Amino acid sequence: MTFRRSECTLEGDDGREVTVHSPKVKEPLPLIIHHLPVAITFAFLGSGDILVIDPTHHEEAVMRGRMTATINASGDVSAVQKAGGEGVMQSVIMQCMHVASLKAADIISKIKNAVEAYHTERALKKVKWYSSSDAIEVDELDIKLKEHRNRYVFKEIRASISGENVKSRICGPSNWDPYSKGIAPDFLRRLQASPGS
Numbered sequence: 001m002t003f004r005r006s007e008c009t010l011e012g013d014d015g016r017e018v019t020v021h022s023p024k025v026k027e028p029l030p031l032i033i034h035h036l037p038v039a040i041t042f043a044f045l046g047s048g049d050i051l052v053i054d055p056t057h058h059e060e061a062v063m064r065g066r067m068t069a070t071i072n073a074s075g076d077v078s079a080v081q082k083a084g085g086e087g088v089m090q091s092v093i094m095q096c097m098h099v100a101s102l103k104a105a106d107i108i109s110k111i112k113n114a115v116e117a118y119h120t121e122r123a124l125k126k127v128k129w130y131s132s133s134d135a136i137e138v139d140e141l142d143i144k145l146k147e148h149r150n151r152y153v154f155k156e157i158r159a160s161i162s163g164e165n166v167k168s169r170i171c172g173p174s175n176w177d178p179y180s181k182g183i184a185p186d187f188l189r190r191l192q193a194s195p196g197s
Helices: 057-062 090-126 132-162 185-193
Strands: 008-011 017-020 038-045 050-053 065-071 077-082
Touching: 038 057, 038 090, 050 090, 065 090, 077 090
Parallel strands: none
Antiparallel strands: 008 017, 038 050, 038 065, 065 077
């Protein structure tokens, strides 16, 4: 569920030229998973009346038979295998299927939680954190610079309507420079004095 494959595109005249894109160029794609089937194995011990879920190596050595049920979170049965060993009654098989569906739902929820935690951790590694004071200073600076630019745009529009020569004015949006005469010197001093500018 955490696997990502590289994105590929078919190119060329006949569409037979395959280009595998680097993760830096295109984000890798996840696999499409519709169901998560989980296999639960039951070992029958004694005369078949003792059930052990997912037996260990030692339990498998003394079991009289085994059955594996593969079920997804919705309770849909994908596969049932009863290979060799002693026969099992239908009521025991139905009991095993009920237990397997409960165990599968529990295991799948744990898998999904682990995958979600992995994706959250991975996303947090990509985020570059800034302090709130830096964000405020940048926002204030950006707003002030936009206001300053808008004043000159407005002056140019007013000058063009009144027929004045716009090129004779100092500065404009096409050649805007923060160190030109177009910005008040006290505003520049405050920008240079503020931390993080």
